[in-house]
Amino acid sequence: MNATHAELRQFPVQDDCLQIAGIALTRLAERVGQTPFYAYERKHIQSRVAALRQMLPARVHVHYAIKANPMPALVQMMAPLVDGFDVASSGELKTALDAGMAPSHISFAGPGKRDTELRSAVAAGVLLHLESEQEMERAAHIGEALGMTPRAAIRVNPEFELKHAGMKMGGGARQFGVDAQRVPAMLRKMASLGLDFQGFHLFCGAQNLSASAICEAQRLCVQLSLQLAECAPSPMRMLNIGGGFGVPYFPGERALDLAAVAEGLHTAAQLLCSTSPQTQLVLELGRYLVAEGGIYVCRVQERKFSHGQVFLITDGGLHHHLAASGNFGQVLRKNYPVAIGNRMRAGPREMATVVGPLCTPLDVLAEHIELARAMPGDLVVVFQSGAYGLTASPIAFLGHPPPLEVLV
């Protein structure tokens, strides 16, 4: 049996048409006024955060990593739902502050922070996740210049790797964080530089669908932070253990077992609390909160036949959704879950390839996939598109108009 996509139940179907926030997709397309567009459902994202909070230990804070989807309206909606934001640039810092998040609940990570970025972060009073000794020195210098005490945590590159991660971000030689064995010396230096030590940031990898691997990494992160905290100039007030919770994109992938992750997190939180009760445990999630609540929608322009195969030529493509085209971190191209949004169940089905308008063979949204038999005007939906969609795509490529984004 061929591997299949995990069943998607987040959007109901009525009269054969997908419903987003209770609105038929065909009507939503009219309301948006154009295709292609991204639509993110408030209710789904709110429910996802609520479900997560219900399962997690109450004392664990949940942060939203804006990089996953920085649409201002979405970030604004997220602000009261989560305990903080993580930002990765000055641009994201502005979005976070504009959304009304208190600076004390914003953290700033990233291996290449420029002086201008450090300066605005220190001026704003957000928490710096220091990625190197040099960055610490630069931050201290900027703090002096501004007459402010930068709040700082150290991002640690641990010895261990996160198993089954879609993207590894720790273990071995990495551009992220400070190798664990150098952290004690850095902590001693930090005291002399007059920075306000807050704690540690450990993030091993992204897009992980294995609960046991996540639990193991979280346990190791807590243990390592407790060891490192012994060298700290002041108590560890915060431990950010990242996130990395994956969502199923490709055939054969299944949803993360959140109950199992929560159970592991209870254990990790207890371990932390018993040794270091003053430490706030922070989980930082991006993709897991927003990916499944979002879709990308484009319109079939033409049914085309070539050598016996059906091509659905759409007005959307890789310039709007690079990840779905298989050109963002995938080695072998696999299909995202795709459907004809106004022909969800009825009518004949066929094998088809969905492509965009670009003059490149890379512009494929789905290859040899079973779909309802579609006609020009029909709406192609790419699911699991709420994270790393629009902003991770080369929208200027070939000079086509950009898609819109709506939060419904």
Add this chain to the structure above:
Amino acid sequence: MNATHAELRQFPVQDDCLQIAGIALTRLAERVGQTPFYAYERKHIQSRVAALRQMLPARVHVHYAIKANPMPALVQMMAPLVDGFDVASSGELKTALDAGMAPSHISFAGPGKRDTELRSAVAAGVLLHLESEQEMERAAHIGEALGMTPRAAIRVNPEFELKHAGMKMGGGARQFGVDAQRVPAMLRKMASLGLDFQGFHLFCGAQNLSASAICEAQRLCVQLSLQLAECAPSPMRMLNIGGGFGVPYFPGERALDLAAVAEGLHTAAQLLCSTSPQTQLVLELGRYLVAEGGIYVCRVQERKFSHGQVFLITDGGLHHHLAASGNFGQVLRKNYPVAIGNRMRAGPREMATVVGPLCTPLDVLAEHIELARAMPGDLVVVFQSGAYGLTASPIAFLGHPPPLEVLV
């Protein structure tokens, strides 16, 4: 012996610093006023076009495919150098017309032309490369509505494939063009629809470094067009055989043997001329004209060590130059040619990995490459970056400021 990058001789070195258009890179960076930036050298691009024209048969027209680099100043410079432009969207059509190219020398190709695009193309009087029977019907309909006769060529999907192409765009089931065996019927229909038949467009594949493969494909294209022209409603006035000339990006790749390509093209042009003397042969080139005259420049923010390896953290990365990060059509990541632009020859060398500021392990500009030992403030140059650079990149990713482009 390990494969090496082809030697790059387009930019001289003076006082250990790369010179672009006679300007030291360090000074150019000051003049631009920021890093990162793309710089394209007028002289190199002009020389490339001149060299090509000198070697090619005089009667072959050279078109510039704007998609390779649509920077307005560059397109403007190109207008008087080439015989025409090819565009792939309404956006590119606007750029072409703004640059002063006569509509009669502009062609518009692309598998998903929207009605609004067809309408503006017909209104402008440019040549449509029809990619399907339905598109022909839509174009005819729009012509009627506007009271104009659309000028049209048929893009043909030939039976043969282009060997050694980096990206195949013909042969087998494709979204591009019309399967060759259906073209005769389409030509008969075209007459009845009142379109002004101009000829054919055949394009088999891009980024090819094999002269013999290109010559063979061009010969086959001419033969096929002559066969198909027998069914045409009027003489074939134009044959666009695409381009697909590659440039060496990766270790082991060597420059295309242009003399061999030119020789093959002489033969192909003679074959065409002897049977169909009224047919203008058109070569459409993008990458080959502009890739090697362009560089991407970013600045080292930090030298970082992790587990014995050197990482150069720069202010540029995948968000500006997706192809160099290995995420644009590559299956296995390979390094573009990269150098420290202000330490071209002197000083110690080392193995280093060049990364950007993004919080993703995909953000790598060069991995384990031998470079001059660089310090913060030094300039990293990614060569062969004049085509499919900025516009093929997700510039909004993580909210960093965009790079600038300069034509010098």
